[in-house]
Amino acid sequence: MHAIILAGASRQDDFALRYGLNNKAFIPIGNKPMFAHVLGALLESAMIETIVAVGPAADLARFKSSRVSLIEDSGDMIDNCLAAMRVLPSSDRVVAVTSDIPMITQTVLDSYLASLTDKEGDFFYPIISKETNERQYPGVKRTYATLREGMFTGGNLSVVNTAMAERIGSRMREFVALRKSVLGLGSLMGVKFLFKLLTGQLSIAEVERRMSDLLGCKCVAVICPYPEIGTDIDKESDLDIARRILAGA
Numbered sequence: 001m002h003a004i005i006l007a008g009a010s011r012q013d014d015f016a017l018r019y020g021l022n023n024k025a026f027i028p029i030g031n032k033p034m035f036a037h038v039l040g041a042l043l044e045s046a047m048i049e050t051i052v053a054v055g056p057a058a059d060l061a062r063f064k065s066s067r068v069s070l071i072e073d074s075g076d077m078i079d080n081c082l083a084a085m086r087v088l089p090s091s092d093r094v095v096a097v098t099s100d101i102p103m104i105t106q107t108v109l110d111s112y113l114a115s116l117t118d119k120e121g122d123f124f125y126p127i128i129s130k131e132t133n134e135r136q137y138p139g140v141k142r143t144y145a146t147l148r149e150g151m152f153t154g155g156n157l158s159v160v161n162t163a164m165a166e167r168i169g170s171r172m173r174e175f176v177a178l179r180k181s182v183l184g185l186g187s188l189m190g191v192k193f194l195f196k197l198l199t200g201q202l203s204i205a206e207v208e209r210r211m212s213d214l215l216g217c218k219c220v221a222v223i224c225p226y227p228e229i230g231t232d233i234d235k236e237s238d239l240d241i242a243r244r245i246l247a248g249a
Contacts, residue, residue, distance in 0.1 A: 001113065002091050003048045004084040007035050007055030007099035008073035015234060023056060024233065025099040030246040034233060037102035037246065039063060044106035047113045048095065052084040055099070078173045085165050094165075098156040102242050103228040112226055113159070122164045122217035126155030126224035127204075133227045137241055140231060143181075146200045147207070155229040161217065168215045189214065 009016065009023035016024040025035040035055075042048050050067050053060050057072045064070055071083055081096050088094060095113065097104075116124055130144050130151040142153040174188055183194070189210050196202040204221050211219035224230070233239050 001047050001049065001093055001095060002088045003042050003045075003051045003095040003097065004081055004088075005035070005038055005042060005051060005053045005097055005099055006077060006080055007053060007060065008075065008077065008080055009056070023059070025055060026059065027233070027239065029102050029233075029239070029242050034102045034242075035060075035099045036063070038097060038099050038104060039068070041104045041106050041109050042095075042097070043067065045109050045113075046106075047110055049091075050089060052088055054080040054084050076173075078169050081160075082165060082169050085160075085162055088162075091162060093159050094162050096158045096160060098232060100232045100234065101156045101229060102233065103231055103245055104157075104226075105228065108226045108228045109157075112157070112222075112224060112229065116159055116222065119220060119222075120218065121220035122161035123168070123211075123215065123219045124159040124222055125219065126157060126222050126226075126229050127152040128155060128224050128227050128230040132225060133230065136227045137231055139237070140227075140241060141235070141237055142230065145197065147197075148201065148203045149223075152223075153230050155224055156232050157229050164217045168217055171215055 007023065007025040013022060013024055016022055016027060019027050021027060026033040029037060039051070039053065042051050052069050052071055053063060054071045055073045057070045060070050069087065071080070071087065074080055074083065085094055112126065130153070133140055133142060133153065144151040144153050193202070193210055208219050208221050231238065231241070233242055
């Protein structure tokens with residue numbers, strides 16, 4: 001399996017600018033930048049062969065190696081993913097991960113990917129329960145959706161069937177743009193869907209079916225026991241947690 005690590009930045013990354021940087025991927029945590037923590041987990045993984053890092057190529061140059069190639073950030077997450085997939089060796093599935101989940105480890109990555117081996121699907125998306133998050137990271141602030149099975153937040157590591165990637169790319173842009181808005185996602189998926197979401201009547205199976213219909217592929221929501229995959233760093237409280245956990249790493 002091959003991997004893509006997304007380290008692009010918005011035009012005005014206010015969070016990064018507080019640290020004198022243009023891209024939060026390079027905010028230091030422990031003794032290395034956030035990006036390096038994620039890349040390290042991918043490099044140590046027994047299940048990942050080669051990696052394409054997408055971001056500012058000049059800043060990423062020091063991370064280039066026989067297993068890590070670079071692509072310049074185009075400014076669009078979906079375009080970045082598709083561009084990276086086009087240069088990766090042929091494979092059935094590709095892992096796409098953002099560079100802002102520094103708590104991820106090789107053990108977590110391999111355990112999660114191994115759990116997907118026997119699952120059928122084209123797009124696998126991890127969901128992490130509120131209880132799981134708060135048990136490991138007390139006080140962590142995340143956006144949750146209330147489903148029949150509980151309250152869940154999304155993860156930052158997707159596994160995609162490469163044959164479907166180009167086909168679903170344009171539709172995925174809408175989901176990416178609304179990924180932090182429960183109401184926005186509900187509206188995109190239909191009034192009935194939104195009503196059931198707001199009243200807590202929606203099941204995971206219903207979400208999978210609706211996503212599969214909209215994207216034209218088999219979508220699978222994976223209840224994930226690893227909050228490391230869902231705890232991205234986009235505010236000071238997140239960074240405080242990461243620095244406390246990764247101090248000296």
